[in-house]
Amino acid sequence: MNFIKNLLKNPTYGNGVDFSLLFIRIAAGGFMLFGHGWPKLIKIMSGDLQFADPIGLGPELSLILVFFAEFICALFILVGFIPKLAAIPLIINMLVIILVFHGSDPFKAKELPLFYFIGYVVVYLAGAGKHSVQYMLMKNKQ
Numbered sequence: 001m002n003f004i005k006n007l008l009k010n011p012t013y014g015n016g017v018d019f020s021l022l023f024i025r026i027a028a029g030g031f032m033l034f035g036h037g038w039p040k041l042i043k044i045m046s047g048d049l050q051f052a053d054p055i056g057l058g059p060e061l062s063l064i065l066v067f068f069a070e071f072i073c074a075l076f077i078l079v080g081f082i083p084k085l086a087a088i089p090l091i092i093n094m095l096v097i098i099l100v101f102h103g104s105d106p107f108k109a110k111e112l113p114l115f116y117f118i119g120y121v122v123v124y125l126a127g128a129g130k131h132s133v134q135y136m137l138m139k140n141k142q
Helices: 002-008 015-045 059-079 083-101 107-126 133-141
Strands: none
Touching: 015 059, 015 083, 015 107, 059 083, 083 107
């Protein structure tokens, strides 16, 4: 139960850190949503379900799970709605990309997913901060 409470907790830290969390959410959530999630939405809507299957779940399920992470979870992080919970699928997604999909590739191929991974870990550990939908919702409940 504490795990769930911690996922829904949204501490504030002061303007400097709260704005920093806003910027990392905009960067990590926005870039993922529009650079990676949106093209997957277009791919799914066109009926093209061909996709890599790095962990043996099948290409269709892999595409759906990656779409969920890179579109839905990225959108939640961008706006700051349950960002700690939304960061978990994105962290897992980045780990699969880094360790499995690009496992034997040079560092250059892992650099961008590592950058995203770091951003999502920060969001998971710190939450959304004051400038977020979650803060506004929780503020109204108090």
